[in-house]
Structure formats: C-alpha cells, structure tokens
Amino acid sequence: MTTHDETIAKIRLLPESLVQEVNDFIDFLVWKSSSKDSSSWLQSHESLELVESDFADYLSNLEDYENRLARGEIQW
Numbered sequence: 001m002t003t004h005d006e007t008i009a010k011i012r013l014l015p016e017s018l019v020q021e022v023n024d025f026i027d028f029l030v031w032k033s034s035s036k037d038s039s040s041w042l043q044s045h046e047s048l049e050l051v052e053s054d055f056a057d058y059l060s061n062l063e064d065y066e067n068r069l070a071r072g073e074i075q076w
Contacts, residue, residue: 011022068074
C-alpha cells in the first residue's frame with residue numbers, strides 16, 4: 001500500500017469535521033508548495049486569523065483531552 005493509499009484510508013476513518021480540517025491543511029500545503037515565498041501567506045491578515053483561530057481550537061481541545069485523561073475517562 002502506498003503512502004497515498006494509507007492516507008486516504010485514514011481520512012475515511014475521520015468524522016466529517018476533521019476531514020474539513022485535513023482538507024484545509026491540504027489546501028495550505030498545495031499553496032505552500034506552489035508559492036515561491038511562503039512567508040507571504042503568514043503576512044496575510046486573513047491567513048493569520050485562520051491560524052490563530054485554529055490554534056485556539058487546538059488549545060481548547062487539548063485542555064479538554066488532558067482533563068478527561070486526568071479524570072480517567074480515557075487512556076493514552
């Protein structure tokens with residue numbers, strides 16, 4: 001199985017909300033690979049807002065995960 005096939009198989013296991021995040025990340029990677037100056041992406045106001053909002057969601061999810069782990073609701 002190729003890396004491409006493995007990745008597609010993993011994506012199929014994800015809930016729709018996470019598939020959208022993967023899709024957004026793929027868009028970024030495609031843009032980054034086609035751009036000669038990837039630093040311009042981070043200078044864009046719209047892109048910076050996207051990065052910050054995604055990071056805030058990540059921290060919130062991480063905190064929730066850590067709390068559930070500490071309560072023994074889930075195991076690592």
